[in-house]
Amino acid sequence: MEPKKVTIKSLQGILDNLKTASEAAIGTYLYKGLRLQISKYKASGAERFARLYHRRRNQGLCVVCGEKVTHKNPRTGKLYRLCNEHREKIDKKV
Numbered sequence: 001m002e003p004k005k006v007t008i009k010s011l012q013g014i015l016d017n018l019k020t021a022s023e024a025a026i027g028t029y030l031y032k033g034l035r036l037q038i039s040k041y042k043a044s045g046a047e048r049f050a051r052l053y054h055r056r057r058n059q060g061l062c063v064v065c066g067e068k069v070t071h072k073n074p075r076t077g078k079l080y081r082l083c084n085e086h087r088e089k090i091d092k093k094v
């Protein structure tokens with residue numbers, strides 16, 4: 001995953017999350033060519049997967065491949081959790 005570019009100001013927010021050991025601090029950040037990585041020590045694969053799923057879901061990205069999701073579910077008015085391609089492959093396979 002690409003690191004997120006940060007400024008000293010946004011790093012301050014990340015540090016605030018870090019102070020409370022909040023998982024919101026988790027991520028890979030890029031500051032002036034330096035990479036900072038905050039991750040959970042000894043996280044299980046399932047934990048990592050759950051976090052990835054939720055992060056993608058919250059950012060409106062396909063939970064499988066991370067592509068931007070552009071279509072909304074007409075029933076809920078919310079973005080689909082899958083991109084068109086994966087929606088074809090997974091959701092429509094009934």
Ligand SMILES: [Zn+2]
Pocket residue numbers: 062063064065066067082083084085086
């Ligand atoms: Zn996808």
